Amino acid sequence: MHISLRLLRYFVAAAETGSTTAAARALNVSQPSISVAIRELESVFNEALFTRGLGSGLIATQFGERKLSEARQLLAVAAAFEADDGGNAAAGEVRLGVFTTIAPVYLPSLLRIAQQRYPKLSIRCEEGDLAQLESRLQSHRIDLALTYDVGLPAGIERECLADLKPHALIPAGSRLGKTRGPVSLRQLVKEPFILIDLPYSREFLLAPFWQYGLSPEVRYRVASIELARAMVAEGLGVTLLITQKSATMHTPTLVERPIREETVRQPLVIARAAQALHTRASQLVAECIHAAVQETLVRRSGRPRTGETPIAAPGQPR
Numbered sequence: 001m002h003i004s005l006r007l008l009r010y011f012v013a014a015a016e017t018g019s020t021t022a023a024a025r026a027l028n029v030s031q032p033s034i035s036v037a038i039r040e041l042e043s044v045f046n047e048a049l050f051t052r053g054l055g056s057g058l059i060a061t062q063f064g065e066r067k068l069s070e071a072r073q074l075l076a077v078a079a080a081f082e083a084d085d086g087g088n089a090a091a092g093e094v095r096l097g098v099f100t101t102i103a104p105v106y107l108p109s110l111l112r113i114a115q116q117r118y119p120k121l122s123i124r125c126e127e128g129d130l131a132q133l134e135s136r137l138q139s140h141r142i143d144l145a146l147t148y149d150v151g152l153p154a155g156i157e158r159e160c161l162a163d164l165k166p167h168a169l170i171p172a173g174s175r176l177g178k179t180r181g182p183v184s185l186r187q188l189v190k191e192p193f194i195l196i197d198l199p200y201s202r203e204f205l206l207a208p209f210w211q212y213g214l215s216p217e218v219r220y221r222v223a224s225i226e227l228a229r230a231m232v233a234e235g236l237g238v239t240l241l242i243t244q245k246s247a248t249m250h251t252p253t254l255v256e257r258p259i260r261e262e263t264v265r266q267p268l269v270i271a272r273a274a275q276a277l278h279t280r281a282s283q284l285v286a287e288c289i290h291a292a293v294q295e296t297l298v299r300r301s302g303r304p305r306t307g308e309t310p311i312a313a314p315g316q317p318r
Helices: 005-017 020-027 031-045 062-083 103-117 130-138 201-211 225-233 280-301
Strands: 050-053 057-060 092-099 121-128 144-148 156-164 167-171 193-196 218-222 239-241 254-258 266-273
Touching: 005 020, 005 031, 005 057, 005 062, 020 031, 031 062, 057 062, 092 103, 092 130, 092 280, 103 121, 103 144, 103 280, 121 130, 121 280, 130 144, 130 156, 130 266, 144 280, 156 280, 167 225, 193 201, 193 225, 193 239, 201 239, 218 225, 225 239, 225 254, 266 280
Parallel strands: 092 121, 092 144, 193 218
Antiparallel strands: 050 057, 144 266, 156 266, 167 239, 167 254
């Protein structure tokens, strides 16, 4: 039996929405069309793509997960082929994942730069934590990810954008906040600590302390930089961050301080699955990511923060 792109689109939509009804709504087709497409594919493979339970929606089987990854790759190839129709290579759609804590810092600039340079280029964005982005890359749900290189497996390619050094956030009115210059990890460890408690994030934010045999008292655990900043501003403790503030994050009741000790630096990277298709559209988005990161780092103070090293895009001056 011939497997059409239509069948693959219906299959992927059903997997991503979790139901034939939601998939039909997303694709503007009838619900039976989705159900028939799934049955046709299962008939071809003679194996179930989904498990079905009352009220539980569609859940891909192990076989279905493998076929879902392959279907996404085939649809990406087809989309790249169609994007060049009429000779317009600066078009097409790219699915971009962005680590939740850095999205406010880089994503607005990235989208502005892409819109200015390549107005026919479409970028579909989704946020996620480090573990979610890794999973979405491996399943080909996204084409690229802007993230930190924290435990990425060998099957994920990385292109380094900058090496970032951690910095401290301290209440401006505190004794430590009234001092000038870098602060020591030994000073910070004496204060209540507010931890960004996300998968992998918690480990690399505590690693600088562990590097020097220190262990902060974690008083609060939060899931966002915005909440951590607000709690520091209220004098509830201090925190350690890799991500710098975005252009809109100006709070007079807290201060940023560099860390006195030399600590492990965190690579900010563009990540993609090793087998992912390198389309012209994805290359253009990567170019825009490079530009947005360098622009953001320089805009902070006219030059990258001490310890931060932006890396030029391939083919650009270094």
